[in-house]
Amino acid sequence: xxxxxxxxxxxxxxxxxxxxxxxxxxxxxxxxxxxxxxxxxxxxxxxxxxxxxxxxxxxxxxxxxxxxxxxxxxxxxxxxxxxxxxxxxxxxxxxxxxxxxxxxxxxxxxxxxxxxxxxxxxxxxxxxxxxxxxxxxxxxxxxxxxxxxxxxxxxxxxxxxxxxxxxxxxxxxxxxxxxxxxxxxxxxxxxxxxxxxxxxxxxxxxxxxxxxxxxxxxxxxxxxxxxxxxxxxxxxxxxxxxxxxxxxxxxxxxxxxxxxxxxxxxxxxxxxxxxxxxxxxxxxxxxxxxxxxxxxxxxxxxxxx
Amino acid sequence: xxxxxxxxxxxxxxxxxxxxxxxxxxxxxxxxxxxxxxxxxxxxxxxxxxxxxxxxxxxxxxxxxxxxxxxxxxxxxxxxxxxxxxxxxxxxxxxxxxxxxxxxxxxxxxxxxxxxxxxxxxxxxxxxxxxxxxxxxxxxxxxxxxxxxxxxxxxxxxxxxxxxxxxxxxxxxxxxxxxxxxxxxxxxxxxxxxxxxxxxxxxxxxxxxxxxxxxxxxxxxxxxxxxxxxxxxxxxxxxxxxxxxxxxxxxxxxxxxxxxxxxxxxxxxx
Numbered sequence: 001x002x003x004x005x006x007x008x009x010x011x012x013x014x015x016x017x018x019x020x021x022x023x024x025x026x027x028x029x030x031x032x033x034x035x036x037x038x039x040x041x042x043x044x045x046x047x048x049x050x051x052x053x054x055x056x057x058x059x060x061x062x063x064x065x066x067x068x069x070x071x072x073x074x075x076x077x078x079x080x081x082x083x084x085x086x087x088x089x090x091x092x093x094x095x096x097x098x099x100x101x102x103x104x105x106x107x108x109x110x111x112x113x114x115x116x117x118x119x120x121x122x123x124x125x126x127x128x129x130x131x132x133x134x135x136x137x138x139x140x141x142x143x144x145x146x147x148x149x150x151x152x153x154x155x156x157x158x159x160x161x162x163x164x165x166x167x168x169x170x171x172x173x174x175x176x177x178x179x180x181x182x183x184x185x186x187x188x189x190x191x192x193x194x195x196x197x198x199x200x201x202x203x204x205x206x207x208x209x210x211x212x213x214x215x216x217x218x219x220x221x222x223x224x225x226x227x228x229x230x231x232x233x234x235x236x237x238x239x240x241x242x243x244x245x246x247x248x249x250x251x252x253x254x255x256x257x258x259x260x261x262x263x264x265x266x267x268x269x270x271x272x273x274x275x276x277x278x279x280x281x282x283x284x285x286x287x288x289x290x291x292x293x294x295x296x297x298x299x300x301x302x303x304x305x
Numbered sequence: 306x307x308x309x310x311x312x313x314x315x316x317x318x319x320x321x322x323x324x325x326x327x328x329x330x331x332x333x334x335x336x337x338x339x340x341x342x343x344x345x346x347x348x349x350x351x352x353x354x355x356x357x358x359x360x361x362x363x364x365x366x367x368x369x370x371x372x373x374x375x376x377x378x379x380x381x382x383x384x385x386x387x388x389x390x391x392x393x394x395x396x397x398x399x400x401x402x403x404x405x406x407x408x409x410x411x412x413x414x415x416x417x418x419x420x421x422x423x424x425x426x427x428x429x430x431x432x433x434x435x436x437x438x439x440x441x442x443x444x445x446x447x448x449x450x451x452x453x454x455x456x457x458x459x460x461x462x463x464x465x466x467x468x469x470x471x472x473x474x475x476x477x478x479x480x481x482x483x484x485x486x487x488x489x490x491x492x493x494x495x496x497x498x499x500x501x502x503x504x505x506x507x508x509x510x511x512x513x514x515x516x517x518x519x520x521x522x523x524x525x526x527x528x529x530x531x532x533x534x535x536x537x538x539x540x541x542x543x544x545x546x547x548x549x550x551x552x553x554x555x556x557x558x559x560x561x562x563x564x565x566x567x568x569x570x571x572x573x574x575x
Binding site for chain 1: 307308309310311314315318319321322325326328329330332333335336339346388389390392393395396400402408410411412414415417418419420421422423425426427428429430432433445446448449452506510512513517526529530533539542543546549550553554557558561
């Protein structure tokens with residue numbers, strides 16, 4: 001007898017020892033979400049993978065499994081060096097803002113300030129506002145005719161003929177804007193790990209004669225490392241595939257791997273096969289990173305039981 | 306003596322904290338200032354106060370159309386994401402089944418996929434099955450992106466509430482649907498509202514995926530992006546920027562305050 005039939009049985013009948021649960025069955029609950037992700041998430045990725053091996057194509061002509069595009073990609077200095085350039089830029093941005101965010105989170109979690117959550121909201125709020133508009137703000141600030149340059153000219157610190165021209169459309173601009181955008185967000189996982197730190201451990205260390213610095217190095221820092229790792233990945237992964245910010249403030253020197261993918265699918269000289277290779281390669285790198293660091297990323301509540 | 310921070314240390318960190326806050330808000334404040342500046346180019350010196358740019362964007366039909374499209378997409382996609390999110394979160398917290406770790410990993414995986422990869426994947430899918438790009442295709446993509454956020458908000462809340470309340474209702478003869486409607490849903494309602502707001506703001510602001518699957522009718526971020534390439538539109542875009550930034554800050558703060566009030570009420574009632 002199914003659970004549904006058991007529910008319909010008249011009252012007063014002896015309870016079965018199978019414990020009934022007041023929830024829908026697992027397939028009824030998960031059917032729709034999993035079907036949605038299968039059709040609109042997994043299948044599309046599979047199509048791109050198929051495209052990268054030329055198993056599938058919109059171009060006319062015969063097609064079949066080939067590694068040509070992959071071979072070309074793995075031996076091309078252009079795509080791989082662009083990839084390393086993007087890795088370097090993302091690494092630098094992630095490292096710098098994690099270093100900046102750590103003291104912020106430390107202050108909120110451990111200074112005993114009464115307005116901890118208000119201050120946290122103050123810090124996070126910019127992250128929750130429009131991404132494009134925050135990039136726009138920097139475009140207005142950094143341009144040759146922008147706020148910084150015209151301010152310097154206006155105050156007489158620089159002549160109008162010599163603006164600081166490397167401000168906008170540079171690698172620096174991309175990294176500054178990406179750092180600006182992600183800084184509030186990285187403070188969050190670090191804050192959570194510091195917040196859950198048991199202060200009695202620090203008291204014990206102090207009682208046993210450790211200085212604050214020693215207590216920090218031997219207790220606080222190691223215990224907050226999972227939060228730091230999570231924070232690092234939360235920035236590194238999205239910035240690695242970034243294309244919006246570099247296309248707005250990067251110019252040619254700030255051009256990133258993500259821009260290359262967009263251009264290969266763009267209107268200029270589209271090459272969907274090579275574009276698919278680049279996309280799947282990026283996805284593979286991100287997948288490996290996610291799996292390797294899964295224990296930091298997996299939210300505890302969901303992973304439990 | 307405080308074990309975590311010396312007095313000087315706390316002072317230094319407080320100064321650092323507020324310097325960072327200034328750094329975070331300064332660009333927003335600069336936009337605010339220049340949105341009232343009576344000049345077609347946002348540069349110093351300021352040339353006078355005007356509401357002209359606000360007036361101009363309020364009478365710009367393209368911009369209003371884009372805002373409307375984004376509002377519709379955000380409303381529909383966040384509704385979809387919340388429904389799928391509630392179903393998933395109940396399964397993850399209330400059911401035992403094989404492969405749970407894999408299922409939860411799959412449900413959360415849109416969090417880490419590079420949007421450029423997801424965007425072209427959807428583009429190829431719609432190309433393959435012959436679905437023309439439109440607002441609907443954007444909605445489909447945004448539901449995928451928002452789903453993990455709604456799950457992350459809903460799961461902790463479902464974990465918090467006492468399962469015996471649901472069991473009691475069920476034992477007293479309420480159907481599964483009735484139990485959900487009268488017990489579970491009211492108890493998780495604050496989280497459902499937060500999930501909806503997070504999904505809404507995610508969708509409303511989403512450019513990367515939308516740029517691949519949007520049709521001829523632009524969303525607000527798509528409109529903004531193209532407007533950024535025409536300097537003569539810059540001042541009115543700045544004016545819109547200010548309105549949207551201020552509104553979204555207000556929504557964020559209101560949502561947070563609301564959640565707190567609801568939680569406090571829940572705690573005092575319990």
